Amino acid sequence: MPHKTFFWFFFPSGLAMILFIGLPIFSSFFQSLHIETEQILIEVETCDPFGCEMEVQVDQEATGLLREESPLGRFNGFGTYLDRNHLAFDDLGAGWETKTSIRNFISIVLNLPFxxxxxxxxxxxxxxxxxxxxxxxxxxxxxxxxxxxxxxxxxxxxxxxxxxxxxxxxxxxxxxxxxxxxxxxxxxxxxxxxxxxxxxxxxxxxxxxxxxxxxxxxxxxxxxxxxxxxxxxxxxxxxxxxxxxxxxxxxxxxxxxxxxxxxxxxxxxxxxxxxxxxxxxxxxxxxxxxxxxxxxxxxxxxxxxxxxxxxxxxxxxxxxxxxxxxxxxxxxxxxxxxxxxx
Amino acid sequence: MESKVNKYSKQFILFNSIFIFCWLVISIFPFLWTFWGSFKVKADFFSRADWWYTVSGVNTLIETGGRSTLEAYINSWIEGEFWRAARNTAIVTFSVVTISLFLGTLGAYALSRSTYKYAFWILIAALVFRAMPHITLVSGYLFPFFQLKIWGILPTTIIVLVAINQPFTLWLLYSFFKTVPKELDESALIDGASYFQAFRHIIMPVMWPGVITAGLFSLMLAYNDFTVTALLLNQQNYTMVPKINAFLGTVEHGGNYMWAVASVVSATAPLFMIVMFFQRQLISGLTTGAVKG
Structure with missing residues (x-):
């Protein structure tokens, strides 16, 4: 079958696979390099009849604005891969240091979510x-x-x-x-x-x-x-x-x-x-x-x-x-x- | 003449029958039990005291005045809006089967008739794509879909399911088209037909056995899918499987658990009918898919 005919026969199926199987893998990878924007905290003075207090609150407006600006969050490199919920190398290292026995170390490792x-x-x-x-x-x-x-x-x-x-x-x-x-x-x-x-x-x-x-x-x-x-x-x-x-x-x-x-x-x-x-x-x-x-x-x-x-x-x-x-x-x-x- | 190979001793036949009977009980009984229980009230089907309550329906008699009741079905379909989920499933399944067969037959025909090396690499890529866990793909979809504002609607889900289904459809139909003699369409090409005309007039009339098998698998994938539909559709557009999961999530009032039981039966019954009808095609598809790759 000539290349051109092959292309037109295969095009719809190939396009569907590239768009919805190939690209999502890249999209997943790209997402994994980012991390959600932290909430912006502000100190607010709340006053009631008994006096005024300083209180830390989430600035909903600013947080919302920031999230809208960069919905994917900020760039984090491979940070997410290494955090406690994934490969957790830091916790592994700390666990190795503080272990009492191999058994104990294994139980520390298996308590990490990943x-x-x-x-x-x-x-x-x-x-x-x-x-x-x-x-x-x-x-x-x-x-x-x-x-x-x-x-x-x-x-x-x-x-x-x-x-x-x-x-x-x-x-x-x-x-x-x-x-x-x-x-x-x-x-x-x-x-x-x-x-x-x-x-x-x-x-x-x-x-x-x-x-x-x-x-x-x-x-x-x-x-x-x-x-x-x-x-x-x-x-x-x-x-x-x-x-x-x-x-x-x-x-x-x-x-x-x-x-x-x-x-x-x-x-x-x-x-x-x-x-x-x-x-x-x-x-x-x-x-x-x-x-x-x-x-x-x-x-x-x-x-x-x-x-x-x-x-x-x-x-x-x-x-x-x-x-x-x-x-x-x-x-x-x-x-x-x-x-x-x- | 019956060959000697198929002669068995009496003990063997007895032993074999017992084994197969036990096996069938294990595979079928859970479905029969759920089917029977779906006509009872919760106090019977989930009875701590005595499983015989499910069979006899003691509490059902007390609560509804009959030995069995359609209450769970009526409530889940109307009040729980399961009819909407059933309708969505019908739309999704029909569209996915049609579109993926259309794309799949064209693509697989081209792959089976191409003599170049890239056809092989495409098939390998399809095999890799087939192995991707669906949830990893979904995690890649969500963000772009939110940004493009196409999340939650049926067409998006349909296209995604078609794409996810393509690798398997391609492999299945590729193995099938390989068994259709090349000479058939080549003679048409020599007579001056274009590839598309050859496909339309020579291949299409003979491809139906393969297409039915591929269609059956597309149907099962679309009908059964949970991962994609649960995460890509909004509550209004849920198909049956995520809807059942949603029923489970809301157990505040006792009725809902029976809703889930009734909808499990409602969702499973049509599938069993279809499979009973097309069993031969299903098994031939499984084996070609397996033996060839």
Whole structure:
């Protein structure tokens, strides 16, 4: 296809992507270099019958004027990246100085908002993904062995958790697991502990969120594995049966090597998608004990008084850096495939 | 002839059926439970005392005089103005699907027929764009949108969702167009047709299976989106998902929690119908998208 024709065919789609995916990344970066204008304080003398007092007040008018003049605030360089809510190198240094033990230092680090969120995000990613890959494979094998007539409805039932949005999916589970829901209340009764509640315990909340993640992501792994199973060549399997291989041996030595590339693919996509986890945190109202990087950005943008563009931008950039690290193997794989295609 | 591979022992079939049954219960039961509970009052669905109340509807009988009630639906749709959110979702979903298919088919066709190296780099860029967390993009939108005074309205959100959706649509349709033989449109080109005419008269009639799959995914993205719609729309223009979140945020009076339950069911039901109808296309799309990249 000539360059000119290609250009006109691709132009609308390309323009949309550049304007609304490419530019926002730069815009985020630009915002992250700025910080909100401080409030201008003035001393006012307030007098009442008992005498006069000097009082520090926010000069609303001047602050408003200044904010209107430079809505993005003032230039701050990489200051926002280093502040207490982000990389917090100063606090890390101070923590290292004053630490009593390594354990103590770790707890200091994990009390800093950014590292706390990073820990949850990574824990979530790396506990959900392996389980999803294994469970998806087992379910795919199992569905594949069913009679043809019931495969359709079973597949439909299996993919339901995937097609609802994470917010709705997590709400539906939350209403069951909540202290007043069917599972929560029953658990309280069985364990005879009326104070047992998910919100109260950090570990329980994390476990719930991880279980939710597995519930939501397994259908995707299942569907991809199921498709891959359809392409497993039948001859080696038949040969293995003649040679007396057991069912497990057939799966282990023929099916598994065949679907192995698919498994790595699923794992990478899962890691990438789970890295942006944030809707379940809202659905489970788990903000108190579980924060993720995406949730931090959401919180900054939803700030009641003033949207913290700078802080949100800085967290965004750090998140993108994380995605880039996770994405590298995928890109290398695609590049290799492209090279072998030639 | 049934091949030997598909012969299973009795124990295996039994074990397998039990496993699949358990799995189905885990995937489906939460939805059934919520559906059932949405016809009860709050005291039943969120009953601390006994989960059987949800099934039997004891408090529902006391409060409304019937074993089940449509109260939550009626209140959330009318008083809670969920109808407005449903209408907004319909507008957003329809526009996003139409526009992204229009842009996506043109772009993906060009990518699949180009022999130059830049086509590959564009696809790689699309893959990178696909991996961007949506919230990081939103944090980049808000400030410029406020300045341009286009924040809060539906058209902005529609364009943003179309753009966010483009990378996946491009990849999906690119893999699809690769399976359409080149000779088809090349013969038209030799006969003197322009690329656009070839696309219009030769490709368009055969592209519908791929387009339906891509459309289904655009639909799911637009319908399900929370990140973009919650932050880029004002309260009046909320679509269903942020609206449900808004119901949760205001728990002053007990009714609202049931509003959220009823609207969750109202929002999920149409999606399930569509997926049931187009299941085959959905799965074929997931697998091509996955196997190819």
């Amino acid at each position: 590292y706390k969120s990073l820990l949850f995000t990574l824990t979530f990613c790396f506990s959900v993904t392996p389980v999803v890959v294994c469970l998806g494979f087992v379910v795919a094998l199992s569905v594949n062995a069913l009679a043809k007539s019931i495969k359709g409805p079973v597949i439909f039932g299996t993919i339901l958790p995937m097609i609802v949005t994470p917010l709705i999916g997590s709400l539906v589970l939350f209403w069951m697991i909540d202290a007043q829901g069917i599972l929560g209340a029953t658990l309280q009764k069985i364990l005879d502990d009326p104070n047992l509640s998910l919100k109260a315990s950090r570990n329980l909340t994390w476990i719930t969120l991880i279980i939710y993640g597995i519930w939501h992501n397994t259908p995707f792994a299942f569907v991809v594995f199921y498709a891959a199973l359809q392409t497993v060549p039948q001859e080696p399997v038949e040969a293995a049966i003649i040679d007396g291989a057991s069912r497990f041996q057939r799966v282990r030595y023929i099916v598994l090597p065949h679907v192995y590339p698919v498994a790595t693919f699923i794992a990478l996509i899962c890691l990438m998608d789970n890295f942006r986890v944030f809707e379940p945190i809202i659905g489970f109202s788990a903000e108190g004990v579980a924060q993720s990087l995406s949730w931090m950005i959401y919180k900054d943008l939803r700030n009641e008084t003033l949207m913290l563009f700078g802080s949100a931008g800085a967290t965004s950039m750090l998140t993108i850096l994380g995605v880039a690290i996770l994405l590298t193997p995928v890109l290398i794989r695609t590049w290799k495939e492209f090279r072998t295609d030639r």
